[in-house]
Amino acid sequence: MMEFIQEIKNRNEVLFYFGQVCLWFGVVFLLLSAISSLKIYGISAWYKPFKFAISLGVYSWTMAWYCHYLPNFNLSLFNWTVVVLWSFELIYITLQASKGQLSHYNLSTPVYTILYGLMAIAATVVTLYTAYVGFLFFKNDFPMLPTYYLWAIRLGIVLFVIFSFEGFAMGSRLNHSVGALNDNSNLWIIAWSKTVGDLRVAHFIGMHALQILPILSFYFLKDTKLTIELALIYGLLSISTLIQALQGKSFLKSFS
Known part of the structure; x- marks a missing residue:
């Protein structure tokens, strides 16, 4: 470290x-x-x-x-x-x-x-x-970088940018909740709502593709096809949490 x-x-x-x-x-x-x-x-x-x-x-x-x-x-x-x-x-x-x-x-x-x-x-x-x-x-071109790692960086940045701008969905509403007014749970620091839709979930997950995809690709996947597939799955996860939030459904309640 x-x-x-x-x-x-x-x-x-x-x-x-x-x-x-x-x-x-x-x-x-x-x-x-x-x-x-x-x-x-x-x-x-x-x-x-x-x-x-x-x-x-x-x-x-x-x-x-x-x-x-x-x-x-x-x-x-x-x-x-x-x-x-x-x-x-x-x-x-x-x-x-x-x-x-x-x-x-x-x-x-x-x-x-x-x-x-x-x-x-x-x-x-x-x-x-x-x-x-x-x-x-x-x-x-980056001949010194493994192709799978390069694609992880590229796609991580793409998802970061998309879900950074998803923050405007909260800003335009002056509210991170769908179904309540800025609802928070007592889930320590994360504080995502346990009762209504929370737009912060997709924002968080999508933006941290910037770190997660390259780390997983470089240390574990070591394969370009698997890296792209992971990015697609990760992107779909982010989108699904956004859709779920817009429907007023709690991401955390799905696991309770």
């Missing part, structure tokens, strides 16, 4: 250190969720910044790893776009959590409305930039 972490640092120090900071903040937010009484929609106000900090940290380390393979890529521009925009998102989410107020879906004042809109713009820019990285992986 230490060799892997050192390799991330060697490949991209900027995203390595930014990701590290995000992950450490995630630990702090987790501790705050245990000691703070602040709640939003029935769960700790610190769950959201925790989840975002971990997610942004993992994304940063993942892209630090992948972008290293790209020839003639403006790494500095990508790095600082990610750092600036993700920092804005995490800082605003954290400030709102510290006040026990919503960051997402908060249109209660003109200032909050503008900041919420800026978060949407920031997420859109990073997602489109990630899509451009995916385009470069399709456009260029």
Whole structure:
């Protein structure tokens, strides 16, 4: 593990250190969720910044790893776009959590409305930039990479982009639930609804194809056909959870 972490640092120090900071903040937010009484929609106000900090940290380390393979890529521009925009998102989410107020879906004042809109713009820019990285992986040849691993990266990015934009289904509704108002369960940090449809499920599953597909392909499948089949199955799983949520049905209730 230490060799892997050192390799991330060697490949991209900027995203390595930014990701590290995000992950450490995630630990702090987790501790705050245990000691703070602040709640939003029935769960700790610190769950959201925790989840975002971990997610942004993992994304940063993942892209630090992948972008290293790209020839003639403006790494500095990508790095600082990610750092600036993700920092804005995490800082605003954290400030709102510290006040026990919503960051997402908060249109209660003109200032909050503008900041919420800026978060949407920031997420859109990073997602489109990630899509451009995916385009470069399709456009260029990478003879030093196993074909199955290359396809896992390509398809992982495709699913990440699609289900990142699925977040607009929540933003347009100002609600992550279908059948209730921002319903959460007491399922520790994940907090997906146990009673109604939850659009966060597909968002989470689809976006983390960015890490899951390449890991499974590189270490276990080691086959291009199996990698593509896995990506199709994974994509169908993500779509099915989205359809289920839109029908107002709980993903978690399916297993109870």
